[in-house]
Amino acid sequence: MSLLDQELEPTNDVFVARCDTPGNMHYVLKALEFKEKPKLFCTVNVSAEGMKFIVESHKNFQGIAYLCRGMFSEWDLQVPQIEFRIGLVDFMESVNCIKAKTATVTLSMKDEKKDVKDRRLYIHVVDRKVKADISLPVYNPNTEFVDFMFHEVEVRAKLMLEAKTIKKIFQEIDPKENPCVTFTFNPDECFITINSDTLKSTARFPKFSAEVLDIFCDGDSLAFDYKSMFIKRFKYATNNSSKISLTMNDNGVLSAQFMLAKVEACAACLEFYASSLFSHFITINEKCSLD
Incomplete structure (x- = not known):
C-alpha cells in the first residue's frame, strides 16, 4: 500500500x-x-x-x-x-x-x-x-482451464524473430483454404508452410538473417502441424508487436509470446497456447510417411 x-x-x-x-x-x-x-x-x-x-x-x-x-x-x-x-x-x-x-x-x-x-x-x-x-x-470462475504444462516439458524447437518478418504470412492464412500450418525446423533455419488444395506456400527463416533473433532445434529436423484457425488468431497480436517468440515442446504444444510495440515490456504482454494436430512432434521422415 x-x-x-x-x-x-x-x-x-x-x-x-x-x-x-x-x-x-x-x-x-x-x-x-x-x-x-x-x-x-x-x-x-x-x-x-x-x-x-x-x-x-x-x-x-x-x-x-x-x-x-x-x-x-x-x-x-x-x-x-x-x-x-x-x-x-x-x-x-x-x-x-x-x-x-x-x-x-x-x-x-x-x-x-x-x-x-x-x-x-x-x-x-x-x-x-x-x-x-x-x-x-462478475461471476465465479467455474471453468477449469486446460493445463498445457508447457514449462514442465522439454522444449524441442524455438523461433524468435522480428514481428514484421512474419506478419504477412499470418495475414494470408485462410482457414477455409488452408487447414493446417506446418513449422519445420533444423538447426540453421525454420520453414513455415501453408498448404491448400491448389497452392503450397513456404517461407524460409535462416539463422543468419538479421530479422531472426534465435533458432533452436533439438534434432536434425523436426516438424509441427497446427490448425490454421489457431495460427490465424495471432494476426492482431502480430500486427501490434515488435518481437515474437514461437516455442514448441515435447508434446507438440506451441507457446507464442508477443512483445507489444506500443507498451513497455514491464507493463503488458500476450501469450497463446495451441495443441498440435498430432499428439507429439514428428520428424521429417515420419511426416513423409504420413503424407
Whole structure:
C-alpha cells in the first residue's frame, strides 16, 4: 500500500488499481477477441503481479493477456488473489469509454463473499471534468482451464524473430483454404508452410538473417502441424508487436509470446497456447510417411 493510500479513509474495498493509460488496456485485450461467441467471457486473476485475462477455445487453444503491475500507477490488493469471470468486451469498452490520452481509470472490488450473486467490478473513468462510473457483474470462475504444462516439458524447437518478418504470412492464412500450418525446423533455419488444395506456400527463416533473433532445434529436423484457425488468431497480436517468440515442446504444444510495440515490456504482454494436430512432434521422415 502506498503512502497516498494510507491517507485515505478506510473502505471495504479488497482491490483498487489505477491506470493512467486505459487506451493501452483496450489495446492489449483486443488480441483476445478471437472466440466465436456473441458474449465473450474471460477469467481474470488478480495477484501481486498484476491482472491476468484468460480466454480458452475448444480446449486446444488458449489466449492470455498480462496487464502487469507496471501498467498501474496505483495498486492495492488486500488479499492474496482474486479470481472471477467477466464479459471481456464489456470490460474493454468500459475502461476505454472516454477516448482521451489524459483519461484515467480506477478499478475496484468490494469485500464480498463468493456466494454473493451480485458481485461487481467498479470502474471509474475520469478526464478533466468528464466522469463515468460503471459497475460490471462478475461471476465465479467455474471453468477449469486446460493445463498445457508447457514449462514442465522439454522444449524441442524455438523461433524468435522480428514481428514484421512474419506478419504477412499470418495475414494470408485462410482457414477455409488452408487447414493446417506446418513449422519445420533444423538447426540453421525454420520453414513455415501453408498448404491448400491448389497452392503450397513456404517461407524460409535462416539463422543468419538479421530479422531472426534465435533458432533452436533439438534434432536434425523436426516438424509441427497446427490448425490454421489457431495460427490465424495471432494476426492482431502480430500486427501490434515488435518481437515474437514461437516455442514448441515435447508434446507438440506451441507457446507464442508477443512483445507489444506500443507498451513497455514491464507493463503488458500476450501469450497463446495451441495443441498440435498430432499428439507429439514428428520428424521429417515420419511426416513423409504420413503424407
